Amino acid sequence: MDRRRWGTVVSIAMALLVIGMALLTPVAQAAAPAAPAQDLLDPSPPGANDWGCRPSPEHPDPVVLVHGLGANQALNWSYVAPRLAERGFCVFALTYGRNPLAPPPLTQVGxxxxxxxxxxxxxxxxxxVLAATGAGKVDIVGHSEGSLMPNHYVRFLGGAEHVGRYVGMTPLWDGTETAGLALLNRTGQQLGLGPAIGLALDxxxxxxxxxxxGSDFLERMNSDGGPRAPGVDYTMILTRYDELVVPYTSGLMDGADNIVLQDGCPTDLAEHVAVAFDPVTLQHIVNALDPEHARPVRCLPVGPEAPTAS
Structure with missing residues (x-):
């Protein structure tokens, strides 16, 4: 490979790396203070992972919280988990997709x-979760990657029979064009540089x-009529101020209850990460999980950034 072509490989790979670091960094900034030493491996957020919890008739399906890229269960769900538990839900969370070869501190995130x-x-x-609780199904609440990845389980791994309600926060069914990286990735593939870019980033x-x-993953997700799986009740929560899902309308799903936060609450300025710490979003989540007892959502002023501690 000549130097000009290799320079193109490096440029595109570095540009693509930006999306990973851009998505990783905000969650780290939203982290709570360091946990005690015995909890450092993978602490649960408050209110989650009580394996003795038995679902009530009012909330028969346990809620599984699925974090975003570069987060873990404790960072992503320190606000939502305890508040769902206070409302009588059995709440569970996990940290998935770790890379043991990643340099610290990325070994602690998923x-x-x-x-x-x-x-x-x-x-x-x-x-x-189903075995421990005796429930027939779970409800999923996911943020960012956690709003997208679980649908692979639902559509392609038999998960539809185990999932009742699916709530996605800042979803991206059509992917993201952040900083033009999708265009750079497509250009690299057209130049035959796809494998080289993958070797640098993957x-x-x-x-x-x-x-x-345009990724292969998203092409498959949107095949056969779109990402929606029959029998699953989908709610998608979007913010116009999403700086990482570009355009934010990538999160719209045909057949879902699509909620743009600012349509009902113009003073909610929450960006991508802050949605997971947003009291307005929380109200939408609770209504989606328990639509029979849904309440009017109270509009509150919300700043654009996630808090440094919850």
């Missing part, structure tokens, strides 16, 4: 593995290129 691998990991976790974040518009 979502880095190929999403097909993470979906199988999620399926095993759902089986464990060892750190094998899922990163799967988020880009």
């Amino acid at each position: 979502g880095l593995a190929p999403m097909e691998t993470s979906a199988a990991e999620l399926g095993d976790f759902v089986d464990r 060892p750190l974040c094998a899922s990163c290129r799967q988020f880009l518009r």
